[in-house]
Amino acid sequence: MSETPARTRAKARHRRRRKILATGVPLALVAAGALAYGTDTGVFGPGSARAASAAGYTAPAWATAGADGFASVDALGQRGTYGGRDGETVTVRTQAELEKYATAEEPYVIVVAGTIRVAPVGKEIKVRSDKTIVGAGTSGQIVGGGFFLGTGVHNVIIRNLTIRDSYQGVWNDKEHDFDAIQMDGAHHVWIDHNDLRHMADGLIDVRKDSTYVTVSWNRLSDNNKTFGIGWTENVATDITVHHNWFRETEQRNPSTDNAAHAHLYNNYLEDVPGTGITSSYGNYARGRTSMVLENSYFQGVNNPVIKDATASLVQRGNVFSGTSGRNESGGTAFDPARFYAYTPDRAADVPGLVRAGAGPRTSIGVADDQQGGTTPKTATTKAATTLTVARDGTARYRTVQAAVDAVPAGNASRVVIAVKPGTYRETVKVPSDKPHVTIQGTGTSRKQTVITYDNAAGTPKPDGSGTYGTSGSATVAVEADDFQARNLTIANDFDEAAHQSLDGHQAVALRTAADKVFLDGVIVTGDQDTLLLDTAAKDRLSRVYMRDSYVVGNVDFIFGRASAVIDRSVITLKKRWNGTSAGYVTAPSTPADRKGFLINRSVVDGDVAAGSFHLGRTWHAGGDAALDPQTTVRDTRLGAAIKSTPWSDMGGFSWKDDRFAEYRNSGPGAGAAGPDRPHLTDSQAAGQEIGDWLGGWVPTAS
Numbered sequence: 001m002s003e004t005p006a007r008t009r010a011k012a013r014h015r016r017r018r019k020i021l022a023t024g025v026p027l028a029l030v031a032a033g034a035l036a037y038g039t040d041t042g043v044f045g046p047g048s049a050r051a052a053s054a055a056g057y058t059a060p061a062w063a064t065a066g067a068d069g070f071a072s073v074d075a076l077g078q079r080g081t082y083g084g085r086d087g088e089t090v091t092v093r094t095q096a097e098l099e100k101y102a103t104a105e106e107p108y109v110i111v112v113a114g115t116i117r118v119a120p121v122g123k124e125i126k127v128r129s130d131k132t133i134v135g136a137g138t139s140g141q142i143v144g145g146g147f148f149l150g151t152g153v154h155n156v157i158i159r160n161l162t163i164r165d166s167y168q169g170v171w172n173d174k175e176h177d178f179d180a181i182q183m184d185g186a187h188h189v190w191i192d193h194n195d196l197r198h199m200a201d202g203l204i205d206v207r208k209d210s211t212y213v214t215v216s217w218n219r220l221s222d223n224n225k226t227f228g229i230g231w232t233e234n235v236a237t238d239i240t241v242h243h244n245w246f247r248e249t250e251q252r253n254p255s256t257d258n259a260a261h262a263h264l265y266n267n268y269l270e271d272v273p274g275t276g277i278t279s280s281y282g283n284y285a286r287g288r289t290s291m292v293l294e295n296s297y298f299q300g301v302n303n304p305v306i307k308d309a310t311a312s313l314v315q316r317g318n319v320f321s322g323t324s325g326r327n328e329s330g331g332t333a334f335d336p337a338r339f340y341a342y343t344p345d346r347a348a349d350v351p352g353l354v355r356a357g358a359g360p361r362t363s364i365g366v367a368d369d370q371q372g373g374t375t376p377k378t379a380t381t382k383a384a385t386t387l388t389v390a391r392d393g394t395a396r397y398r399t400v401q402a403a404v405d406a407v408p409a410g411n412a413s414r415v416v417i418a419v420k421p422g423t424y425r426e427t428v429k430v431p432s433d434k435p436h437v438t439i440q441g442t443g444t445s446r447k448q449t450v451i452t453y454d455n456a457a458g459t460p461k462p463d464g465s466g467t468y469g470t471s472g473s474a475t476v477a478v479e480a481d482d483f484q485a486r487n488l489t490i491a492n493d494f495d496e497a498a499h500q501s502l503d504g505h506q507a508v509a510l511r512t513a514a515d516k517v518f519l520d521g522v523i524v525t526g527d528q529d530t531l532l533l534d535t536a537a538k539d540r541l542s543r544v545y546m547r548d549s550y551v552v553g554n555v556d557f558i559f560g561r562a563s564a565v566i567d568r569s570v571i572t573l574k575k576r577w578n579g580t581s582a583g584y585v586t587a588p589s590t591p592a593d594r595k596g597f598l599i600n601r602s603v604v605d606g607d608v609a610a611g612s613f614h615l616g617r618t619w620h621a622g623g624d625a626a627l628d629p630q631t632t633v634r635d636t637r638l639g640a641a642i643k644s645t646p647w648s649d650m651g652g653f654s655w656k657d658d659r660f661a662e663y664r665n666s667g668p669g670a671g672a673a674g675p676d677r678p679h680l681t682d683s684q685a686a687g688q689e690i691g692d693w694l695g696g697w698v699p700t701a702s
Helices: 027-032 095-102 347-357 400-406 682-686 690-694
Strands: 088-092 108-112 115-117 124-126 131-135 141-143 146-149 154-159 162-164 181-184 187-192 195-197 204-207 211-216 219-225 227-230 237-242 245-251 255-257 259-265 268-270 283-286 290-294 297-299 305-307 312-316 319-321 385-389 415-419 422-425 428-430 437-441 449-453 476-478 484-486 489-492 510-512 517-520 523-525 531-533 543-547 550-553 555-560 563-567 570-573 583-588 597-600 603-606 613-617 630-634 659-663
Touching: 088 095, 095 108, 095 115, 095 124, 095 131, 204 211, 227 237, 227 259, 255 259, 268 347, 283 290, 297 347, 305 312, 319 347, 385 400, 400 415, 400 428, 428 437, 543 690, 550 555, 555 563, 563 690, 570 583, 583 597, 583 630, 597 690, 613 630, 613 659, 659 682
Parallel strands: 088 108, 108 131, 115 141, 124 146, 131 154, 141 162, 146 181, 154 187, 162 195, 181 204, 187 211, 195 219, 204 227, 211 237, 219 245, 227 255, 237 259, 245 268, 255 283, 259 290, 268 297, 283 305, 290 312, 297 319, 385 415, 415 437, 422 449, 428 476, 437 484, 449 489, 476 510, 484 517, 489 523, 510 531, 517 543, 523 550, 531 555, 543 563, 550 570, 555 583, 563 597, 570 603, 583 613, 597 630, 630 659
Antiparallel strands: none
16 A cells, blocks of 8 residues: 655664654653553443353453444444454463354353463454454553454454564565554454554555544554555545554554544644654545644644645644644544544643553453463352541541451452552561452542551661661551552651651651552652562562653652563652762662562653762672562653663772663653663563563452
């Protein structure tokens, strides 16, 4: 499918192409306090979870939701788009299993759990009607292939997947038609919350009169011919494209040919300067297309909006930042509200919303105990028990620790400790024999529920048995597996200035020494040694996943030997007690055969001096030379506070002998690769993603 206009490129520009994972939450969100916490509400369309497998598993609500936009319109004998929600839910881990259920006649919700490498490379797996294909958290990946929806296929949902890497080394590839998702004559299709990148041809091709399609909340990156619509003599396609992030894509962003109704709104098109990919154009209305383009944000894009003389294109409310070239509109179009209800976000808010909310979600509700087979094991866990805490005496428990104490030892099911707003000045310990505990603030903000105390490493114990030590200083200590915390603040408010004579100013807010710890929408704040992510023993695996959260501190304030991911979060740098600016973000003490710390799609910044903070230093706890500390910071915005040489030695050990690296960071604190600033290669980065850290665990809010 040839297409113009396109600017001539020097061949050398395209000799080397890089995989891209969506970059971090913009700094504007820090100031606004507006990270997309809880974006499940209002993001996903209406629907109900009615499907159940023969094993008794009820599909998660959003995995079986119905579409919005044109895909929600009743037409062609189809009442909206709801995929396979009336069928069984099956879990697949191999290509054979995926093809078996995708091509079946009956409806299915197909949960892709893990990475499926398609053979032969470029194969597009055929999908029949009445299917939902959804990734299990961020672990569902289709590598080297894609999906094909043929004539008459309808009522299909593809959500929460990463589909990547069928690229064959030729940028403007005319030989390999290897798409991520291609439809020829399909209708009622919803493509939502996917990460699509680095394919040999298109990421999405909506062709041959395919219609009633919605494409929403996807990340589309590292591609040439990105998203094509139409390629037909008929003016037939009705399509909605909203809240997608087009990043480092050269053309077809999208290109829309002979579409009867094309509604594009709240999309974010970003061309990052200084990379090997330069945009040729942004949105293109071709042929007799009728397009409404509203409240989108174009950043650095060449020729952001173009149209043929025969097309109608109505623009309203868009923002153009650093763009150049053609920006066109003209004619009359249509009113999308005649077809479906929608409320566009402000264009100025779009970069933050889309950066934080587009792409696969971590929590779709797939049970973590689903091992093998093509149908999930029964998920008949009894409803969670709720214990309510209120410091004013309006609930059964006045302290959080009292509620923890009430959880029975050996607890086999979820217990939610619901903590009403207030400041709880206490220390809390969740012992190892009390798994499956959630501590959750019930206020409208995580700032309304605060657990805080002021012990430091050098604070004497009341019984005269010595001092607390670093790990013992924690305000909240978690030693039980499958722990969750959300919507609250955990703080250590030790006053360094007032205790200068004290030997040991390390003051931990939260210590975890357990596996499958999920920190969701929390604030963890302190000064030195704020967040200790540890393990129960050196040979024990401890996985931690933190998302949509804040961590505040100054010296080694994220440290320990756990395998931990900090995702879509804000890491706030804080001045020392005396007003000076100097510190270290991470101090990993990772065992040699484990993953350390991964900071992903986040922001690292604060009100401190420029060039005053290291991203990390190597901590060989106890002088153990066998350790191999690791911190990877990727797809993250780094403020000016970060040093140009961001890693540091510690205790006589050189950071260069351990594992410290960056990948695709941005912002004034980012820098080019060099001997003192190692960057991952594309192939190395492919093995350092969230799924590699979590090892099959899919964190699920409960």
